[in-house]
Amino acid sequence: MQDLIVQRPEGLYCPPGDFYIDPWRAVERAVITHAHADHARGGHGHYLAAAPAEGVLRSRLGQGIALQAVQYGEVVTHNGVTVSLHPAGHVLGSAQVRLQHGGQTWVASGDYKVAPDATCAPFEAVRCDVFITESTFGLPIYRWRADSEVFAEINAWWAANAAAGRASVLMCYSFGKAQRILSGVDASIAPIVVHSAIQTLNTAYRSAGVQLPDTKLVSEVADPADFKRALVLCPPSAAVGPWVKRFGDFSDAFASGWMQLRGARRRGGYDKGFVLSDHADWPGLMSAIGATGANRVIVTHGSIPVMVRYLTEQGLQAESFQTEYGDDAAEEKATGNSLLSDGAAA
Amino acid sequence: MKHFAALFTELDSTTSTNAKVAALQQYFQAATPADAAWAVYFLSGGKPRQVVKTALLRSLACEAAGIEDWLFDECYQAVGDLAETIAYVLPLDFEASDVGLAVWIEERLLPLRGLGEEEIAQRIKSYWRELDARGRFLLIKLVGGGFRVGVSRLLVQRALAAHSGLDAKRIAQRMMGYVDAKVMPTAEKFQALIAQPENGAADVMDAGQPYPFFLAHQLDAPLHDFDTKLGPVSDWQVEWKYDGIRGQIVKRAGQVWIWSRGEELVTERFPEIVALAVGLPDGTVLDGEIMVWADGAPAAFALLQQRIGRKTLGKKILQDAPVTFMAYDLIEVAGEDIRAQPQEARRVQLEQLLAATDFKLSPVEKLTSWAGFAFLRKESRDRGVEGFMLKALSSAYGTGRQKRGQSPNSPSATLGSDPIFSWWKWKIEPMTIDCVLIYAQAGHGRRASLYTDYTFAVWNRQPVDAQEAAAVVRAIEKREPAREGGLQLTAFAKAYSGLTDEEFKMIDSVIRKTTLEKFGPVRSVKPTMVFELGFEGINLSPRHKSGIAVRFPRMLRIRSDKPLNEANTLSDLKMLLKQ
Numbered sequence: 001m002q003d004l005i006v007q008r009p010e011g012l013y014c015p016p017g018d019f020y021i022d023p024w025r026a027v028e029r030a031v032i033t034h035a036h037a038d039h040a041r042g043g044h045g046h047y048l049a050a051a052p053a054e055g056v057l058r059s060r061l062g063q064g065i066a067l068q069a070v071q072y073g074e075v076v077t078h079n080g081v082t083v084s085l086h087p088a089g090h091v092l093g094s095a096q097v098r099l100q101h102g103g104q105t106w107v108a109s110g111d112y113k114v115a116p117d118a119t120c121a122p123f124e125a126v127r128c129d130v131f132i133t134e135s136t137f138g139l140p141i142y143r144w145r146a147d148s149e150v151f152a153e154i155n156a157w158w159a160a161n162a163a164a165g166r167a168s169v170l171m172c173y174s175f176g177k178a179q180r181i182l183s184g185v186d187a188s189i190a191p192i193v194v195h196s197a198i199q200t201l202n203t204a205y206r207s208a209g210v211q212l213p214d215t216k217l218v219s220e221v222a223d224p225a226d227f228k229r230a231l232v233l234c235p236p237s238a239a240v241g242p243w244v245k246r247f248g249d250f251s252d253a254f255a256s257g258w259m260q261l262r263g264a265r266r267r268g269g270y271d272k273g274f275v276l277s278d279h280a281d282w283p284g285l286m287s288a289i290g291a292t293g294a295n296r297v298i299v300t301h302g303s304i305p306v307m308v309r310y311l312t313e314q315g316l317q318a319e320s321f322q323t324e325y326g327d328d329a330a331e332e333k334a335t336g337n338s339l340l341s342d343g344a345a346a
Numbered sequence: 347m348k349h350f351a352a353l354f355t356e357l358d359s360t361t362s363t364n365a366k367v368a369a370l371q372q373y374f375q376a377a378t379p380a381d382a383a384w385a386v387y388f389l390s391g392g393k394p395r396q397v398v399k400t401a402l403l404r405s406l407a408c409e410a411a412g413i414e415d416w417l418f419d420e421c422y423q424a425v426g427d428l429a430e431t432i433a434y435v436l437p438l439d440f441e442a443s444d445v446g447l448a449v450w451i452e453e454r455l456l457p458l459r460g461l462g463e464e465e466i467a468q469r470i471k472s473y474w475r476e477l478d479a480r481g482r483f484l485l486i487k488l489v490g491g492g493f494r495v496g497v498s499r500l501l502v503q504r505a506l507a508a509h510s511g512l513d514a515k516r517i518a519q520r521m522m523g524y525v526d527a528k529v530m531p532t533a534e535k536f537q538a539l540i541a542q543p544e545n546g547a548a549d550v551m552d553a554g555q556p557y558p559f560f561l562a563h564q565l566d567a568p569l570h571d572f573d574t575k576l577g578p579v580s581d582w583q584v585e586w587k588y589d590g591i592r593g594q595i596v597k598r599a600g601q602v603w604i605w606s607r608g609e610e611l612v613t614e615r616f617p618e619i620v621a622l623a624v625g626l627p628d629g630t631v632l633d634g635e636i637m638v639w640a641d642g643a644p645a646a647f648a649l650l651q652q653r654i655g656r657k658t659l660g661k662k663i664l665q666d667a668p669v670t671f672m673a674y675d676l677i678e679v680a681g682e683d684i685r686a687q688p689q690e691a692r693r694v695q696l697e698q699l700l701a702a703t704d705f706k707l708s709p710v711e712k713l714t715s716w717a718g719f720a721f722l723r724k725e726s727r728d729r730g731v732e733g734f735m736l737k738a739l740s741s742a743y744g745t746g747r748q749k750r751g752q753s754p755n756s757p758s759a760t761l762g763s764d765p766i767f768s769w770w771k772w773k774i775e776p777m778t779i780d781c782v783l784i785y786a787q788a789g790h791g792r793r794a795s796l797y798t799d800y801t802f803a804v805w806n807r808q809p810v811d812a813q814e815a816a817a818v819v820r821a822i823e824k825r826e827p828a829r830e831g832g833l834q835l836t837a838f839a840k841a842y843s844g845l846t847d848e849e850f851k852m853i854d855s856v857i858r859k860t861t862l863e864k865f866g867p868v869r870s871v872k873p874t875m876v877f878e879l880g881f882e883g884i885n886l887s888p889r890h891k892s893g894i895a896v897r898f899p900r901m902l903r904i905r906s907d908k909p910l911n912e913a914n915t916l917s918d919l920k921m922l923l924k925q
Contacts, residue, residue, distance in 0.1 A: 141421045141434035306420045
């Protein structure tokens, strides 16, 4: 039987359907799992993505892209392959791609997390024969605590800084992580200031119906005293430039799954590291894989050899695809453009 | 444990000294004296001996996490710390308990020693269920004997001083010996640390307590700046800088104590020095260098190292590595602390005191110009010393190596007048060699999962040209064994310090791109990078493949300007042996 998804230099390819999933080179037809820069690249002829992703995709790749936006669960047929998108719980509009053809069902999950997130639809377990999984945090050392505990830590840090007359600069990815933090923190502590790269995405989230607390750009803060107690969200690239200097003596922190490790925290030199990830932890990966009922699993970006060996030991047929995902630098660049414009405006 | 874990997290998550001191002070205020006693012990570098074998902890963790050994290894490679790895692989659920640090240590952890494996396993597993990941991490560090945290003893002393309202120097003096592994901290000992002077400070002084060592700063100024920075040569006492172990001899109440700079009581290791010191009058404290002396000259540090490694001192080692004490300062006379007296006055008394003894007295070199000293300094290697020590004649004996005000090496600084900067080490330039990076290993702690520990090689002979060197690299890439008698790279040293974080990041990415093979945590890389390596000494060593061993190797810079074939050779290294 022919594989429904294979690896090509351009990206993951569906031979019977003649389209790609999250290709990293320009192709005619691309199904996009989500709008992070390493998965959604420009230059493709046609795009297919989940409806909630439309706003962010267009704002990043251009309003004029040829995009077909479908509802979660809506079925589209292309060259005889049945395609449907299902929530991946990663960021707003993130989707797993389900393909059905010739009696086989394949699911390519893109990036996903199984824990709840107020800013996007929850991960849906989709039964399939072959499951393509990410492995960003594919080691048993990664076990996320409940969000509520992490938000309590962030609130405590922010409140203590505000009381001491110090800004709380929290670095995070502009798309997804920032909005999840906003939805979880206690906005009554003090004003929240965000970098323009984040504000652009906040707007997209709000227009998709996601509730977020009030956020201000630096230029919109009327009382400079607010800078001394604000929670400031910005991408990591902004925290080393002149943009952050205006906050004077601030405390800095980084929110990421990588902050789980003491070495990473200390290497970063931040005052605090909050362990908050939009990817599944080890138990999450295992439960997601289990719930698909797939007996063949293909592992992509992250801890590939470890996951393949472990899944094989669990009696599954495990393989891997080499992809060009998981490149934080690409995501940084996607926010970097707006960074410049913010610097000019401020 | 909960409070101590919270304190640890606070200390570990901030780089601000003030925040650390504040967190410590807060802890001391809230903790019981018994808990605080242990906290001070651990935070100032006290290391209890291992009570549970690492291998057992590891296998228990695998069992509890339901993972195989290989997977644990993968985790360990990513984390770079065993205790942290164990803490994270364990399932998250726990039921927090309120057991204090002292009870944890004294009633739970120390009694594990000597129990059967079965029983230890039972107890450890039940302890894990009482702790969150932070608590587990600490527990494993404590029972595994590997506790280390980024607080300097000085900070603990500052916090205790703030907590008690006492002078930090007094606390420092009382804390000497506090972390000695043979003595358990107790509530009483903690209270003695912070007791007001009228309540028994004299008791503390009566024991064999040494003084905090006065440490020298490194002098980096160029010679032509010496006159403006240090002032006239006649203001300074100049001695050779010895490469031994800094030590203090305390003679009080008919007894001798020998302390090393690590505040370790090492009396029993050096019976020769005890024999010398029993003759000193009571109430005497000498500062100097513990060193092996052979044929009328200092022996290589390696010999002293062998001696330190021995638990029991047989006749042979006493004969092969006879130890002596090179005295260079006197800080207590007739029970009186004379640290405030000028260097010059202390020196006179030192000479008088030792005149009729067999102690070695560090000679004072007298010359009339800095240039003269610079010339004499060239003899350092032949004399088996590391350069000069410069001590301001008018200076008191200070405490530690605190930094205050301007940087000592800043262009505008004048030195010697400030008592803090009155001791200088003027070391000889390190020996250097240009060598090639061939293996890399990820670092630990802050550098976990970053390749920062490198193995370096030199050519076995001079390559004829760049082509010949390139051919060797190609052969290595193809995993071809080295041809007998042919050109090859010979590993000779490992180093992991001397570069900036930025440089390490850059090299890390090159290593990842040029990896040839992985052997566990070690990667072999395609030889492409030349480094200038510095080291303090070099000796023949039959235990090393290259036949030589270098002392304190570190990277001085990346030589991106040097082609591979211009790296040094084994015979260049051997030339250094003769220096």
